[in-house]
Amino acid sequence: MAVLGFRLTELSPLALLTRPGRSVSRRTPTPLRPDLTSLRIIGVSLLLVAFGAGLWFLPLTQELGGRGELLQLDWYTVAALAAACEIVVQMVQVNGHRQVRAISMNEIATVLGLFFASPGAFVAGRLIGVLAALVLWRRQGPVKVFFNGSMLFAESVLALLLFNLIRGEGAVIDQQAWAAALVATVCGGLLSAVAVTVVLAVVDGETKRRDFFLEAGRGAATSAWVTCIALVAVHALAATSRAAIPLLISMVLLLAAYRRYSSLFERHLSLERLYRFSHAVSSTPEVNEILTGVLQHAREVLRADYAEIVFVSPESGHQPLRIDSRGSGSKLRRARLTEPAASDPSWSGVVTSGGPLLIPRGDRGHRPLLAERGLRDAILVPLKGEAGIVGTILVGDRISDVRSFDSDDVQLLMTVANHASMALQNGRLVDRLRHDALHDKLTGLPNRNRLQQEMVSALSELRADRSPGFTVMNLDLVNFKQVNDTFGLPLGDRLLQEVGQRLHKSLGGHGTLARTGGDEFTVLLPGLDTITQALDVATRLRCGLEKPVSIQGVDVEVGAAIGIAVAPLHGSDGHTLLKRADAAMYYAKNSGSGLHVYEKGLDANETPERLALTAELRQGISAGQLEVYVQPQADLRTGLVLGVEALVRWRHPRHGLLFPDTFIPLAERNGLIPQLTDAVLEQAVAACGRWRRAGHRLTVSVNLSARSNLNDNLIASVQRLLNRHAVPADSLTLEITESSVIRDPGRTRMVLDRLHDLGVGLSIDDFGTGYSSLSYLRQLPVQEVKIDKSFVMSMLTEPGDAAIVRSIVDLGTNLDLAVVAEGVEDAATWAELERLGCTNMQGFYLAPPMPLAGFIDWLAAREGHLAEAR
Secondary structure (H helix, E strand, C coil): CEEECCCHHHHCCCCCCCCCCCCCCCCCCCCCCCCHHHHHHHHHHHHHHHHHHHHHCCHHHHCCCCCCCCCCCCHHHHHHHHHHHHHCEEEEECCCCCCEEEEECCHHHHHHHHHHCCHHHHHHHHHHHHHHHHHHHCCCCHHHHHHHHHHHHHHHHHHHHHHHHHHCCCCCCCHHHHHHHHHHHHHHHHHHHHHHHHHHHHHHCCCCHHHHHHHHHHHHHHHHHHHHHHHHHHHHHHHCHHHHHHHHHHHHHHHHHHHHHHHHHHHHHHHHHHHHHHHHHHCCCCHHHHHHHHHHHHHHHHCEEEEEEEECCCCCCCCCEEEEEECCCCCCEEEECCHHHHCCHHHHHHHHHCCCEEECCCCCCCHHHHHHHCCCCEEEEEEEECCEEEEEEEEEEECCCCCCCCHHHHHHHHHHHHHHHHHHHHHHHHHHHHHHHCECCCCCCECHHHHHHHHHHHHHHHHCCCCCCEEEEEEEEECHHHHHHHHCHHHHHHHHHHHHHHHHHHHCCCCEEEECCCCEEEEEEECCCCHHHHHHHHHHHHHHCCCCEEECCEEECCEEEEEEEEECCCCCCHHHHHHHHHHHHHHHHHHCCCEEECCCCHHHCCCHHHHHHHHHHHHHHHCCCEEEEEEEEEECCCCCEEEEEEEEEEEECCCEEECHHHHHHHHHHCCCHHHHHHHHHHHHHHHHHHHHHCCCCCEEEEECCCCCCCCHHHHHHHHHHHHHCCCCHHHEEEEECHHHHHHCHHHHHHHHHHHHHHCCEEEEEEECCCCHHHHCCCCCCCCEEEECHHHHCCCCCCHHHHHHHHHHHHHHHHCCCEEEEECCCCHHHHHHHHHHCCCEEECCCCCCCEEHHHHHHHHHHHHHHHHHHC
């Protein structure tokens, strides 16, 4: 038999969401008043009573059919059996509903009553026994008791009618009698399933056909199983009444075993809910989403109607912040704890002691805490952070009329609190990562990515006629390289920090000051649309740098060259404005003026040396002077080399081997990136083809410049090279940077999708340092992320960098991406990365960049070394 266990108190409307910082007055529960839902349930109950009464007055229903010839059970015996079976129940939450079904073993009492009790004793005994258990044991309210009693009456009369109809006359217990009992109990259970489904539809406003058939099937299977056990008891009692003693013992043991099974089943469900909770809160980086998930899943895991998190305020004079939710689908409510609630010894004791608090139903020692929240029972546990207890988690109002919270639930909520604490710390870390992705690590100023965001915003305001224009300034420090060479990098960093502070102070909080390069800064000034205004600000910036900076007792003069471009006078897109401000800055630096406003034709005014090197680069690309060096990448667990990253060098006829930072900016400035990329791809793919034909299944990665043309030409070039050298597409990985994504997200996504469809691997380079790493990563079809070496090289000495590396590894793992750590310089870093779950690495500890010609020899030596180590 299925007995509905929904709670009418859960049907009352939720309180309105209050604004943060506003106190909340929670009312205590009030007596239930008949509402529309209750009236509908009563209506369904009356229909069941009418149905049962109609069947009861049929002559066939009240036939004795040979009862009493073998054994006679009085109504009170049937009542005792029914009550005992009803007390031992298994609580099951209905799929998709917050109501709870109680599945009992009442079929035992039903079958014994059908065989050995008169119709009147059978129906009266079942009603009295079950209703007594519902009222005295489960303490159900009047509406639920009326519904469950009506359903029980209809089910009993239907079972009695079907039993008499199929069994026929006589007291013989044969196969026909077995079938009669089986059909009677199963059909009675189906009637209950229909009734429960109808009431759930009334309560929730909807029902699902799949849920009905699923619950009906489970109920029929349970009824059939318990009926078979009851038939064994019928045969034994029919043979001799003395069989009642061993049967009673067996029944007690069976009920105890069933009770134990119910407990194990509930524990299994709790573990399953806990797993879903852990997965849910670890898969989102947003703190608000984590809070929502923690409260929602805490209610689900503990089968509670109410959950709250209270954060202890670190500032004196501020009341703790409470975030709570009540009922399924409810929104979060935020408010400060009232003074009485904050000083409640029950709550403050948990914060002080760090131990959990269990408040079962009927507990009078903690009544103020329950009354303030309108709860019947609760569990309160501490929420621990890195610095100690940061708050508490409470769940209350267990969705069950049979049992309250117990010690097992306390341990379960402690586990939930531990997961919640870790998730909230990770969420705060992601917020920090997001901040770091938009700010320069050294100076704390906005970086190029944040500048791009502000530029997009300023252009939008301009195009919408909400702003007259804006000014862009590029600023480059004079003689900074000499300071670095003389005093070293650490003191050079201190100089940059001091310069950043002075520039920020000179701006007075207006506009955006970003560090966009080693010694380069960019200023964006919204609303500043005249050259006169721009010159005033630029002069103020230069004046702020006039005072010498003291380094190791030496006063160092710090100068700056500033180039100015004004929108819309000098351009109407970010790329043009930055380029023209850059050209003006170079003019100011080379001319010695220190300050210059862009003028037409200034872009072409390059120094003779730069013009010559640019022309030589163009010729060098055509003449094959670019050489590809490779740096191996290895599996952190096995040490096996998986592939290489291709790195470009320029073998200049006069200057020797030049590194990328010398000529890549020239290529970007003069539109040579497509030709340079083609040259590198040609050599890298050709080498990969040779290695594969020699039996080395290696991959090769090629880094695309931020100004690479991500278009159809690149796709065609990649496909042509792969076909020419017989290299599978998945052996080539293209590394893209955040700047290339931000420049044109729509076109970038389209090109990357086509490369992905081609089978080419895609990787985000320097992950964790750019805006795209967090806002576009889920949208891009990438298979790999590379942790910037600036984090990896200092992760063993800087806790902040270690936390960033750990978080990036976790994020990559959760998104099913390979994670490559760059800049691995020693065995200790290797070991720590392996422990964190990072997959691959590259760095000088494995091998420095090397010419293509020497790679195979190095690989053979490496493999020989690994073989000896095994």
